[in-house]
Amino acid sequence: MERGAAAVRAWRDSWRDPARLGPGRRNGRLRRVFRRLLDRLACPACGGRLALAPDERPGCADPVDRGRLICATCAASYPVSAGVPRLLPPGGQAPAAPDVRRAFERQWRHYARLTRVFGKDRAQMRANLVNERMGARIRAPWYRGKDVLDAGCGHGRYLQAFADLGATAVGVDVGEGPLLARVPLDDPRIHVVQGDVLRLPFRDASFDLAFCDGVLHHTPDPERGFRELARVVRPGGAIYVWLYPREGALREALFGGARVVTTRLPGPLLRTLCFAVAPLTAGVRSYSGTRFPEATWGECAQVVHDWLAPRLQSHHTWEEVAGWAAAAGLRDPERLPVPTGIVAWRG
Numbered sequence: 001m002e003r004g005a006a007a008v009r010a011w012r013d014s015w016r017d018p019a020r021l022g023p024g025r026r027n028g029r030l031r032r033v034f035r036r037l038l039d040r041l042a043c044p045a046c047g048g049r050l051a052l053a054p055d056e057r058p059g060c061a062d063p064v065d066r067g068r069l070i071c072a073t074c075a076a077s078y079p080v081s082a083g084v085p086r087l088l089p090p091g092g093q094a095p096a097a098p099d100v101r102r103a104f105e106r107q108w109r110h111y112a113r114l115t116r117v118f119g120k121d122r123a124q125m126r127a128n129l130v131n132e133r134m135g136a137r138i139r140a141p142w143y144r145g146k147d148v149l150d151a152g153c154g155h156g157r158y159l160q161a162f163a164d165l166g167a168t169a170v171g172v173d174v175g176e177g178p179l180l181a182r183v184p185l186d187d188p189r190i191h192v193v194q195g196d197v198l199r200l201p202f203r204d205a206s207f208d209l210a211f212c213d214g215v216l217h218h219t220p221d222p223e224r225g226f227r228e229l230a231r232v233v234r235p236g237g238a239i240y241v242w243l244y245p246r247e248g249a250l251r252e253a254l255f256g257g258a259r260v261v262t263t264r265l266p267g268p269l270l271r272t273l274c275f276a277v278a279p280l281t282a283g284v285r286s287y288s289g290t291r292f293p294e295a296t297w298g299e300c301a302q303v304v305h306d307w308l309a310p311r312l313q314s315h316h317t318w319e320e321v322a323g324w325a326a327a328a329g330l331r332d333p334e335r336l337p338v339p340t341g342i343v344a345w346r347g
């Protein structure tokens with residue numbers, strides 16, 4: 001009995017420890033992939049160039065799988081582990097941000113491998129990248145040879161979709177979500193970096209598209225995040241952002257009140273609650289359109305968790321976001337068929 005329980009614990013721990021996940025992290029191919037990314041990385045503290053230093057720990061054969069990145073300007077030092085540069089700003093984040101990170105890590109640990117995340121399977125996620133949801137100018141051929149940043153990539157499934165469209169995809173997320181979701185890091189077209197969208201660890205003008213779906217409203221300063229996205233886009237490139245829209249007073253008050261309680265519940269209790277109330281999606285509209293019983297119980301529980309768990313959540317209007325785009329010097333803002341969705345271009 002005890003041996004059985006120990007085996008289950010060992011399996012569970014190996015599943016939870018991102019450093020142990022996935023094959024192919026120690027091969028030469030990944031090393032070359034990482035070196036290509038290196039040119040685009042920047043110190044999140046001062047914006048300086050980063051150089052790879054071999055890890056001093058004995059027995060660490062591959063300086064890319066594990067090691068350190070050192071800033072040439074301010075000498076700040078950042079770890080690389082499990083093939084992922086860990087470029088969170090030194091000095092920490094806003095007070096509620098660690099809670100947000102934990103809430104999403106819990107979400108991706110438990111739900112990222114569902115067939116449909118946010119009600120969409122892989123084919124539907126790809127479709128979202130080539131239809132009117134991306135505005136009038138971005139269609140499948142546009143992606144070929146492009147560099148795309150997926151900011152707040154979470155489960156990371158869009159990374160694979162961007163890569164399949166011919167782009168090189170870089171996912172950045174504040175938490176371990178991409179590893180917990182087993183993003184295929186041995187795919188040479190896909191990179192993952194741990195970082196904060198409010199201080200993106202990339203050099204100016206590094207990407208043709210900065211894609212940010214459902215992320216900025218979970219930060220303490222969405223406009224600052226928007227400015228960061230605009231900063232890393234090249235001339236001629238675009239930014240795509242979707243944020244939660246501001247709703248009518250009743251809905252805002254009801255959900256706001258519920259979230260005062262749910263965002264303070266312990267993780268396992270909240271997950272149980274989300275599971276219990278998942279069928280209510282049959283009558284309560286979600287932004288992804290996930291509804292019970294067309295979506296499974298677990299798929300509905302994921303979107304409920306996404307709504308009720310993160311401590312930070314703000315709501316916006318399209319005009320507000322268009323104002324951010326203008327202030328960031330972007331042009332041709334397009335109103336997308338989803339509320340508060342925008343594509344804007346760097347001239």
Ligand SMILES: C[S@@+](CC[C@H](N)C(=O)[O-])C[C@H]1O[C@@H](n2cnc3c(N)ncnc32)[C@H](O)[C@@H]1O
Nearest residue numbers: 104152153154173174175196197213214215218
């Ligand atoms: C609602 S999920 C969206 C995932 C994905 N973009 C999508 O469209 O399905 C939000 C993600 O943003 C990440 N996130 C939240 N705050 C962040 C920050 N300050 N910097 C980077 N990522 C952040 C969370 O860890 C989470 O994975």
